[in-house]
Amino acid sequence: MRLSHSSLALSCCFLWLATVQAVPAHRPGTSAPLAPPAAGMVDELARKLAVEGLKWAPDWGAAQRVAARENLPVLAYFHSPLCNWCARMDEETLASPEVRRRLAGFVLVKVNILEDEKTAARFRIRATPSLVFLNPEGRESLRLDGFTQAERLVGVLDGILANRLQSQDQRLQTLLAQLREGKLPDEAWAEVVVALGNERYRAPTEQALLALRPLPRVALVRLLEHGLLTVRLGALEVLEEMAGDDFGFNPWRDPPADNEEALGKWRQWSTATNADGAGQPAFFRVLAAAEIGDLLQDLIGDDPDRAARARRLLRKDPDSCLEGIAAFVAAHPGLPAGAGRRLRELRYALQLPVVNGLDPSSVAHRLVFGNMDVRLKALRDVAVARQQAVPVIAEFLGDPDALVRETAVDALVTTGGREAVGLLEALLQKETDANVVYVVLRQLGNLRSKKGLGMLLRYLEDPNEDFVIVALESIAKLRVDTVGEAVGGCLKDRRWRVRTAALKTAEVLTLRALAPMVVALLDDPDEFVRSSAVATLAKLGVGDALPKLEEIFARDDALKGPIVKALLAADQAIPATMLQVLAARPVSVKLAVLDNVESVDAKVAVLVVACATDADPDLACAGLRLLAAKGLAQASCQATVAQQVQQGDRRRLLAIMEVAAVETKVLLARAAGRP
Amino acid sequence: MKTRKTWIKLLMAAASLLGALPEVCAEAIQCANLIYGGTHTSRCFSDEFLSAVQKDTTIETERRFKTVKLASDELFKYPFTVLTGEKDFHFTADERKNLKRYLESGGFLLVSAGCSNQEFDKAFRREIKAVFEDKPLGALAADHTIYRTVHPVAELKTKGHGYGANEKIALEGLTVGEKTVLVYSKHGLNDTAHTEGCCCCGGSEITNALEVNVNILVYALLY
Numbered sequence: 001m002r003l004s005h006s007s008l009a010l011s012c013c014f015l016w017l018a019t020v021q022a023v024p025a026h027r028p029g030t031s032a033p034l035a036p037p038a039a040g041m042v043d044e045l046a047r048k049l050a051v052e053g054l055k056w057a058p059d060w061g062a063a064q065r066v067a068a069r070e071n072l073p074v075l076a077y078f079h080s081p082l083c084n085w086c087a088r089m090d091e092e093t094l095a096s097p098e099v100r101r102r103l104a105g106f107v108l109v110k111v112n113i114l115e116d117e118k119t120a121a122r123f124r125i126r127a128t129p130s131l132v133f134l135n136p137e138g139r140e141s142l143r144l145d146g147f148t149q150a151e152r153l154v155g156v157l158d159g160i161l162a163n164r165l166q167s168q169d170q171r172l173q174t175l176l177a178q179l180r181e182g183k184l185p186d187e188a189w190a191e192v193v194v195a196l197g198n199e200r201y202r203a204p205t206e207q208a209l210l211a212l213r214p215l216p217r218v219a220l221v222r223l224l225e226h227g228l229l230t231v232r233l234g235a236l237e238v239l240e241e242m243a244g245d246d247f248g249f250n251p252w253r254d255p256p257a258d259n260e261e262a263l264g265k266w267r268q269w270s271t272a273t274n275a276d277g278a279g280q281p282a283f284f285r286v287l288a289a290a291e292i293g294d295l296l297q298d299l300i301g302d303d304p305d306r307a308a309r310a311r312r313l314l315r316k317d318p319d320s321c322l323e324g325i326a327a328f329v330a331a332h333p334g335l336p337a338g339a340g341r342r343l344r345e346l347r348y349a350l351q352l353p354v355v356n357g358l359d360p361s362s363v364a365h366r367l368v369f370g371n372m373d374v375r376l377k378a379l380r381d382v383a384v385a386r387q388q389a390v391p392v393i394a395e396f397l398g399d400p401d402a403l404v405r406e407t408a409v410d411a412l413v414t415t416g417g418r419e420a421v422g423l424l425e426a427l428l429q430k431e432t433d434a435n436v437v438y439v440v441l442r443q444l445g446n447l448r449s450k451k452g453l454g455m456l457l458r459y460l461e462d463p464n465e466d467f468v469i470v471a472l473e474s475i476a477k478l479r480v481d482t483v484g485e486a487v488g489g490c491l492k493d494r495r496w497r498v499r500t501a502a503l504k505t506a507e508v509l510t511l512r513a514l515a516p517m518v519v520a521l522l523d524d525p526d527e528f529v530r531s532s533a534v535a536t537l538a539k540l541g542v543g544d545a546l547p548k549l550e551e552i553f554a555r556d557d558a559l560k561g562p563i564v565k566a567l568l569a570a571d572q573a574i575p576a577t578m579l580q581v582l583a584a585r586p587v588s589v590k591l592a593v594l595d596n597v598e599s600v601d602a603k604v605a606v607l608v609v610a611c612a613t614d615a616d617p618d619l620a621c622a623g624l625r626l627l628a629a630k631g632l633a634q635a636s637c638q639a640t641v642a643q644q645v646q647q648g649d650r651r652r653l654l655a656i657m658e659v660a661a662v663e664t665k666v667l668l669a670r671a672a673g674r675p
Numbered sequence: 676m677k678t679r680k681t682w683i684k685l686l687m688a689a690a691s692l693l694g695a696l697p698e699v700c701a702e703a704i705q706c707a708n709l710i711y712g713g714t715h716t717s718r719c720f721s722d723e724f725l726s727a728v729q730k731d732t733t734i735e736t737e738r739r740f741k742t743v744k745l746a747s748d749e750l751f752k753y754p755f756t757v758l759t760g761e762k763d764f765h766f767t768a769d770e771r772k773n774l775k776r777y778l779e780s781g782g783f784l785l786v787s788a789g790c791s792n793q794e795f796d797k798a799f800r801r802e803i804k805a806v807f808e809d810k811p812l813g814a815l816a817a818d819h820t821i822y823r824t825v826h827p828v829a830e831l832k833t834k835g836h837g838y839g840a841n842e843k844i845a846l847e848g849l850t851v852g853e854k855t856v857l858v859y860s861k862h863g864l865n866d867t868a869h870t871e872g873c874c875c876c877g878g879s880e881i882t883n884a885l886e887v888n889v890n891i892l893v894y895a896l897l898y
Contacts, residue, residue, distance in 0.1 A: 435738045
């Protein structure tokens with residue numbers, strides 16, 4: 001296995017820039033200025049640092065060493081086994097998932113003041129619990145004495161992480177400025193190449209290094225002998241970009257043992273007069289198939305350093321890498337599941353673009369390794385990449401979990417991709433889960449496509465009534481008027497829900513040719529279908545059906561309300577014959593009719609006034625409420641309300657005042673500027 | 676979450692053994708939205724919580740509602756039903772009788788005033804009083820199981836403005852025996868953010884309705 005390619009495995013090495021940051025990876029050649037830490041970045045940072053539990057250093061000395069080596073801040077928790085508040089701190093504050101996620105960015109040490117009096121004295125601890133925050137150099141930056149609630153601690157930790165991010169940004173900007181001006185101190189070169197291992201700083205650092213003329217060959221070659229692996233890796237990555245070769249240098253070997261020959265070659269290269277060639281380093285070279293194969297082996301191997309390095313290098317040549325992955329998978333049919341997942345993660349990261357805030361690496365990881373919640377969220381996130389996300393989302397249409405397939409369907413349609421209808425058609429041909437089929441049919445209503453309409457029409461004869469209903473709803477959303485025959489067929493369906501849905505579709509699409517069939521449904525055995533038919537008729541036009549409606553009004557109490565509503569919607573007055581019929585009916589029927597009156601104009605005023613002056617107090621109050629709220633523009637209504645106020649019946653007065661109180665509330669709210 | 680899922684699994688197993696779950700629980704749970712007052716439909720209530728229950732628990736759900744008439748015998752095939760609306764209404768005599776029988780024989784009803792609608796609120800209070808003269812609606816205590824079956828719900832959140840914004844935010848319930856069989860929200864649990872073609876403009880609906888509805892469904896099925 002080759003070791004000499006240069007891209008880095010720095011993410012697992014820790015120096016002062018070792019904290020992983022949440023910014024999109026940049027493509028080679030794009031400008032990548034340092035963005036200021038955004039408000040959500042700390043959250044994202046904390047999320048990325050999530051670990052299972054809290055890892056405490058064995059003692060203060062060990063914590064200090066780790067902090068200095070890994071450049072991490074320290075949280076020292078001073079406690080005592082006799083302290084009840086400490087127990088509460090353990091059980092509540094430090095058990096909070098929000099707190100634990102953020103603490104992953106700190107070196108933690110728990111100091112029992114009864115056992116380690118020296119450290120307690122050094123920090124002048126007077127009571128427990130006490131939380132002392134220190135920077136990597138060991139200087140105290142903050143102290144929280146006493147019990148601290150999780151919410152407060154989260155705020156404090158966020159503040160520290162944000163400050164840290166800011167100071168790292170400033171430090172790198174200083175270094176890069178010195179680099180560009182040729183004033184970088186010798187001892188700072190190591191810091192610069194280590195910055196390549198951090199996603200946040202990688203692109204600007206790489207650009208700054210490769211833009212230098214003359215190329216800083218001597219300084220970088222000197223770093224190949226540095227004592228830290230992370231520095232050697234960083235230097236080798238840049239050098240390999242410049243030279244187009246690694247000269248057999250193995251960064252994992254402790255220098256100078258066994259690397260002398262390679263180092264000699266590097267030294268020779270660094271001083272050669274033609275080392276810069278035509279003035280351009282061999283940037284972004286195309287990877288050979290064999291190299292890709294080796295790197296993919298590293299990627300799926302056990303060594304995390306090599307895997308990370310392989311991932312970085314492979315990302316530099318996405319097109320060759322995608323081909324290489326396909327060839328690799330074909331050549332290794334028995335790959336273990338874990339290896340397959342790593343390859344899939346890399347493939348998604350290469351396929352997805354940096355667009356609309358999408359971080360391909362992060363989302364690819366979540367898609368492959370996340371739990372159900374995380375995967376579903378990642379699928380929705382991917383849709384922002386629109387057309388470019390389609391190949392990735394399409395793979396999830398074949399996921400074994402129906403919920404994932406449903407979410408993939410939603411995401412696919414959100415992308416607005418032209419391939420969506422074809423992919424959904426293919427899915428429908430093999431899909432056996434009713435929930436997924438339902439979602440596909442629902443989403444076809446959001447895709448204006450002849451093929452999609454054809455698929456929906458085929459489902460109008462399905463034995464599953466849910467499918468027929470959702471297909472009808474989707475057809476209604478498509479706003480096509482060429483579906484009269486198919487919808488008419490559903491009006492004759494034996495299932496009442498289907499007939500109702502077909503009536504709704506006929507109403508939404510104003511399919512006037514279906515009016516005779518709708519009139520026929522006024523005699524449907526199902527009451528809800530009858531009332532739906534009345535509503536549909538209001539939209540299609542009552543026209544010749546008025547006598548039929550009068551006939552039904554006379555015999556069917558349940559339909560009196562819908563018929564009144566339909567007539568009012570069709571801008572028709574309530575015929576006198578209907579008013580006479582209603583006058584003879586019980587109060588409950590009249591109340592049901594009033595439920596269907598939404599505004600009071602001349603066409604319905606007679607009816608409402610009759611109710612408002614009825615002897616029955618329930619009906620009178622319902623009528624008066626309606627008049628007071630929506631009828632005062634009509635003279636007859638005003639007179640009725642005034643007359644009832646004068647008569648002074650307490651219950652009727654309260655009904656009128658109730659409306660007035662609501663109106664006053666609304667007016668006062670408006671005056672106060674509230675919605 | 677893993678522990679909670681295991682716990683729910685155990686409860687499901689126990690409930691099945693005791694025969695506490697309706698027959699339909701052997702397969703995926705399907706929930707109904709009701710046609711009531713003869714012609715009123717329960718539209719604009721998000722079905723997103725059905726997916727969330729499938730995702731967050733071991734309970735299998737059908738991720739869509741079935742439209743069912745409150746007065747029909749079909750009602751008894753569904754262990755969980757939803758009733759919502761944005762206007763005044765009256766239950767028919769058959770609906771009142773059927774609802775009483777349904778709730779007293781193991782069914783569960785979630786009622787939501789669509790977009791904090793006051794007319795609906797008044798109508799529902801009037802109608803439920805007519806159905807259960809001796810059982811008033813009462814506020815659910817802060818430590819009610821419903822607030823912690825799956826998601827710990829420390830508070831009900833609303834937009835903070837609109838109708839009902841100044842009124843106390845609490846779920847109300849109706850109890851039969853020792854079980855809450857009906858939950859009502861006058862602010863609204865419709866979760867319109869997850870509905871297509873619906874919005875709540877001017878009302879003060881509960882914004883963490885998704886988690887609350889998940890809890891209510893799990894409570895209805897397991898307790």
